[in-house]
Amino acid sequence: MSTVKNTIRPLVLAFSHVFRRVFTAKYPYEAPSRPSRCRGRIMLRIERCISCGTCEKICPNIAIKMVKLKGSDKLCPQIDFGRCMFCYFCVSYCPAEALIGTELVEISVYSKEKLIYPPEKLAEEPKWPDLLPKPKRVKLRVVGRRGAGHVEIGRE
Amino acid sequence: MMQQIWDLILGFLTSKYFLQLFFIPGIAFIGLFTLIVVWFERKLLARVMLRYGPLHVGRVAGILQTLADTLKLLFKEFIPPRKAYKLGFYLAPVFYASVPTLALTAIPFSPTWIVYPSDVGLLIAYAVIACTPILPIIAGWACNNRYTMIGGLRIIFQDVAGEIPLLLSALGVVMLSGSFNLVNIVNAQSRYWFILLQPLGALVFFISLIAMVERVPFDIPTAEQELVFGWRTEYGGILFGLTMFGEYISLAAGSLLFSTLYLGGYLGPNPFPGFIPSDFASMAWILLKMAVMVTVLIVIRGAYPRLRIDQLLNLGWKWLIPLAMINTVLTMLMIYFFPWVGGA
Structure with missing residues (x-):
């Protein structure tokens, strides 16, 4: 009897799924909110940086190089995201908390050189790339009996 | 004479054999069935797995996806x-x-x-x-x-x-x-x-x-x-x-x-x-x-x-x-x- 039950149950489940909410978000038209520990593009707060060079020494991929800021002698990190593996050692070792992580992972470009972020570029707020359409911000929610799905939380 | 030939062609085109060969269950039925069912299968399977399935080709629910795939297959080389x-x-x-x-x-x-x-x-x-x-x-x-x-x-x-x-x-x-x-x-x-x-x-x-x-x-x-x-x-x-x-x-x-x-x-x-x-x-x-x-x-x-x-x-x-x-x-x-x- 259990064999019959085990045979019929998946079929009923599959049929019921047809009427349930679709789980997938239509990325990049919809951008699901990322978990809080998501490791995205690293951001530099220049005014906090004490030019100690710890990030350069700790970087396992030699992606960080200390360079002079434009128009001053202050040394600040320059990150090559082509080499970076997002281990976030630099963020956790930074004594002044000048390097912080952000949620933006859409940093793809057409040439490797554009992935080298000098301190000035590193200091910019992370922003959604112009190549992609403006996304709907969505969030994963369980909506009643129709299952979990992505719900819009207002346009960016 | 022309009228007779015309009648012959028209008679053939409306004859049961021609309709059976080209419509049901002939070429049109088979081709349309395959195009629609492949799309429908991908769409329905996607819904069973809580996905969207084909979405972009043909604007409405990816309806032309099968046609695009067929065209791609036509131009590919077979070795x-x-x-x-x-x-x-x-x-x-x-x-x-x-x-x-x-x-x-x-x-x-x-x-x-x-x-x-x-x-x-x-x-x-x-x-x-x-x-x-x-x-x-x-x-x-x-x-x-x-x-x-x-x-x-x-x-x-x-x-x-x-x-x-x-x-x-x-x-x-x-x-x-x-x-x-x-x-x-x-x-x-x-x-x-x-x-x-x-x-x-x-x-x-x-x-x-x-x-x-x-x-x-x-x-x-x-x-x-x-x-x-x-x-x-x-x-x-x-x-x-x-x-x-x-x-x-x-x-x-x-x-x-x-x-x-x-x-x-x-x-x-x-x-x-x-x-x-x-x-x-x-x-x-x-x-x-x-x-x-x-x-x-x-x-x-x-x-x-x-x-x-x-x-x-x-x-x-x-x-x-x-x-x-x-x-x-x-x-x-x-x-x-x-x-x-x-x-x-």
Whole structure:
């Protein structure tokens, strides 16, 4: 009897799924909110940086190089995201908390050189790339009996 | 003179043979069925898995995705493997796509709309179904590749395990209607559909039908995760497209056969008898029943994992064949004690 039950149950489940909410978000038209520990593009707060060079020494991929800021002698990190593996050692070792992580992972470009972020570029707020359409911000929610799905939380 | 030639051409274009060749169940039906069902399968399977499926091509729900894929396959190169048996390699997919269409010739779409009306229509359909698995075996051998060979060998096992219960389970239908003629079988169901009189036979027929048309959970010869792509591994471009085309034609033929044998075929009420010709209404009914069958088969694909080859053999030999025999005996008893149930 259990064999019959085990045979019929998946079929009923599959049929019921047809009427349930679709789980997938239509990325990049919809951008699901990322978990809080998501490791995205690293951001530099220049005014906090004490030019100690710890990030350069700790970087396992030699992606960080200390360079002079434009128009001053202050040394600040320059990150090559082509080499970076997002281990976030630099963020956790930074004594002044000048390097912080952000949620933006859409940093793809057409040439490797554009992935080298000098301190000035590193200091910019992370922003959604112009190549992609403006996304709907969505969030994963369980909506009643129709299952979990992505719900819009207002346009960016 | 010109008028006569014109009349001749017009007469040919409106003749039953031309319409059957180019519309139902001919080229237009087969092509449209494949294009729509492949899209529908991807869409419905996606919904079963809580995904969207094709979304972008053709603006509305990715409706042109199949057409785009077909065009892509048309322009791709196909490369025969070294030391392959070229004739078998090239011809097997062509025949694999064309042979199942012959099964459609035996299916009645209305009392008069059959390509080949015959007193043994059911046997013709079975003969065609029995011919189909030979081609993958030839293809699997001709490719000179171990995966394709194993896929071809698996087809032999699957065929033997699936075809005998398929034949035996339909015996009940033949006994009830007293005929091998598919029109008589359909007409015998004017009071009750045979699925109500023969639930066991219908179940056995349905399961062995899935095995015969090589759908999941019986897609053992293709077995994407174990055998690369089974006997289709070496095919690329339009040859691969033809193998998929053949699979979907088998699906259409199988669904139509099930509808004819158990779901009352073309029988169904005509809502506007004076307005809609009865032939059209009959075709609409059998196509509707086929659509329901195809939907069920697709959802089954989303629901079950693939069986191992030994599990399939166990199912076929230890369960389906005895059940089909029990069904035959039950039908005999039914006809003996309640002779009024059959249409004969």
